[in-house]
Amino acid sequence: xxxxxxxxxxxxxxxxxxxxxxxxxxxxxxxxxxxxxxxxxxxxxxxxxxxxxxxxxxxxxxxxxxxxxxxxxxxxxxxxxxxxxxxxxxxxxxxxxxxxxxxxxxxxxxxxxxxxxxxxxxxxxxxxxxxxxxxxxxxxxxxxxxxxxxxxxxxxxxxxxxxxxxxxxxxxxxxxxxxxxxxxxxxxxxxxxxxxxxxxxxxxxxxxxxxxxxxxxxxxxxxxxxxxxxxxxxxxxxxxxxxxxxxxxxxxxxxxxxxxxxxxxxxxxxxxxxxxxxxxxxxxxxxxxxxxxxxxxxxxxxxxxxxxxxxxxxxxxxxxxxxxxxxxxxxxxxxxxxxxxxxxxxxxxxxxxxxxxxxxxxxxxxxxxxxxxxxxxxxxxxxxxxxxxxxxxxxxxxxxxxxxxxxxxxxxxxxxxx
Numbered sequence: 341x342x343x344x345x346x347x348x349x350x351x352x353x354x355x356x357x358x359x360x361x362x363x364x365x366x367x368x369x370x371x372x373x374x375x376x377x378x379x380x381x382x383x384x385x386x387x388x389x390x391x392x393x394x395x396x397x398x399x400x401x402x403x404x405x406x407x408x409x410x411x412x413x414x415x416x417x418x419x420x421x422x423x424x425x426x427x428x429x430x431x432x433x434x435x436x437x438x439x440x441x442x443x444x445x446x447x448x449x450x451x452x453x454x455x456x457x458x459x460x461x462x463x464x465x466x467x468x469x470x471x472x473x474x475x476x477x478x479x480x481x482x483x484x485x486x487x488x489x490x491x492x493x494x495x496x497x498x499x500x501x502x503x504x505x506x507x508x509x510x511x512x513x514x515x516x517x518x519x520x521x522x523x524x525x526x527x528x529x530x531x532x533x534x535x536x537x538x539x540x541x542x543x544x545x546x547x548x549x550x551x552x553x554x555x556x557x558x559x560x561x562x563x564x565x566x567x568x569x570x571x572x573x574x575x576x577x578x579x580x581x582x583x584x585x586x587x588x589x590x591x592x593x594x595x596x597x598x599x600x601x602x603x604x605x606x607x608x609x610x611x612x613x614x615x616x617x618x619x620x621x622x623x624x625x626x627x628x629x630x631x632x633x634x635x636x637x638x639x640x641x642x643x644x645x646x647x648x649x650x651x652x653x654x655x656x657x658x659x660x661x662x663x664x665x666x667x668x669x670x671x672x673x674x675x676x677x678x679x680x681x682x683x684x685x686x687x688x689x690x691x692x693x694x695x696x697x698x699x700x701x702x703x704x705x706x707x708x709x710x711x712x713x714x715x716x717x718x719x720x721x722x723x724x725x726x727x728x729x730x731x732x733x734x735x736x737x738x739x740x741x742x743x744x745x746x747x748x749x750x751x752x753x754x755x756x757x758x
């Protein structure tokens with residue numbers, strides 16, 4: 341289709357789908373949103389690294405054709421104040437895969453969150469956050485290498501659905517009266533702000549299905565359903581119940597529950613089976629500190645996933661290097677998981693790790709694992725050489741502080757060594 345402010349590259353081909361399977365050409369057109377604040381610095385550095393890795397891994401036989409689309413402050417400048425233009429949604433529907441830097445949400449009106457808007461409009465129902473330690477990265481844990489999980493956070497329901505009624509409004513009064521008089525719900529104070537927490541079989545099962553399929557495809561050992569079902573029995577508790585149902589009905593040959601392990605296998609998970617287990621949300625935080633090896637893939641509701649993904653990222657170096665993606669049935673949007681850090685705008689000093697490794701996830705999504713692995717190994721070698729951006733330099737002994745651009749240059753140079 342034709343676009344008013346988006347330039348489609350002359351080279352490159354579209355990613356397509358056939359019978360539900362993604363078809364990736366050797367020269368795919370991939371979208372990027374530069375991002376606000378530090379977005380320019382980290383996107384520029386990361387694109388250099390991604391392009392170099394693809395070139396080195398495949399000897400020039402594969403190449404990315406980049407296509408810029410707009411959101412946030414840069415979009416407002418291009419589209420007369422519109423922070424989230426329709427053309428951007430149209431481009432993702434047509435070209436399927438892209439990556440974005442951090443975005444500023446306008447204050448005082450408009451979108452509640454540009455990031456949430458992208459997820460909801462494009463129905464990107466799985467927020468996928470791998471959390472693992474990279475050799476040499478400063479960590480508060482004694483054994484950070486034991487942390488290696490992938491969080492699947494439901495993206496469209498729960499409290500993030502945004503169904504809220506402000507205290508003192510007519511809508512709030514009507515809902516409070518209905519709850520008290522029609523449903524007999526009286527255990528809340530007068531004038532309380534009210535919110536509705538929808539969690540459905542459809543939304544829960546498609547998220548859990550994606551988590552189990554990921555575990556199968558990547559050779560992972562378990563999927564843990566994280567919930568607060570001991571208190572919220574018909575939302576969080578239902579999420580847990582529907583997860584076990586889905587595993588039994590759709591993946592009976594590949595999965596097994598703890599009950600089945602105990603009853604039929606003397607407590608030992610059979611080879612080739614993926615264990616389906618569940619944990620109360622608050623206990624999960626403790627387990628990921630004390631016994632992180634017991635968990636592999638995590639499937640959870642929206643708010644739980646928000647807390648867990650940031651808390652676990654702190655165990656292995658912080659959100660500054662935590663990658664993430666929002667994935668639907670066909671469209672995939674990879675993203676930096678941190679904010680825009682406006683005070684560092686155009687200073688060429690911040691760590692590009694979160695965006696960089698989100699791009700590594702994107703390469704893996706394309707099945708370009710050779711390029712993805714090359715970046716990871718070169719990054720670890722660069723950290724080992726202690727030439728790092730300021731955030732790591734202040735935590736490491738005998739480190740050399742380098743700009744974002746030089747950090748990227750050193751990673752690219754180290755690809756030859758690995």
